[in-house]
Each structure stands twice: as C-alpha cells, then as structure tokens.
Amino acid sequence: MASTDVQSQISALRAEIAQLQKDIGDKGTEAYETIRDRAGNAMEAARPAVRSASKYVRNEGAAVAQAAREHPAALSTVVLTAGLAGIVIGYLLGSLESEPPRRQRWF
DSSP states (O other), rough: HHHHHHHHHHHHHHHHHHHHHHHHHHHHHHHHHHHHHHHHHHHHHHHHHHHHHHHHHHHHHHHHHHHHHHHHHHHHHHHHHHHHHHHHHHHHHHHHHHHOOOOOOOO
C-alpha cells in the first residue's frame, strides 16, 4: 500500500513537471513573439528618422565637397592645421604617460 501511494505521488509529480514544462514553453513563445513584434514596430518607427538623417548627411557632404572644390587653399590649411594639432596632442599625451628617465649613479 505504501508503494502504491509513493507511485501515485511520483506519477502526480511527473504530470506536474510536464505541465510546468509546457507552461514555460508557452510563456517563452509568447515572450519571443512580443519581443519580435516590438522590434518590428521600433524599426518601422525609426525608418523615417533614418531616411531623414541619411538625406541630411548626404546634403551636408555635398555642401562640404562643393566648398572644398571652390576653396582648395582653405581646405589644405584646415587639413594641415588639424594634422599638426593631432601631432601636438599625441606628443603631449605620449609624454605624460611615459616614465621620466632614471639616472643611474655609479659611485
């Protein structure tokens, strides 16, 4: 009789575990579908902003290219100045990170 009671409890536990696995699978499927729908909605909402931003970047790039064609000396001055500024900043940062030379005394 005790063995029948244990067997019935084990069967009940197995049934509960199977039901829990099914419930977890259903919840996972629902969560996946919800996330997929939200991501799709976000992409649809962002699409006009991306189009607008790409149009703006394209127009600004064309304006910069036109200005560079009209004023090549100004462009070369700006590029040269930016390059020199980069070299100076790189040198300063490099000198700050390196250790000062150690003096060795031989006496």
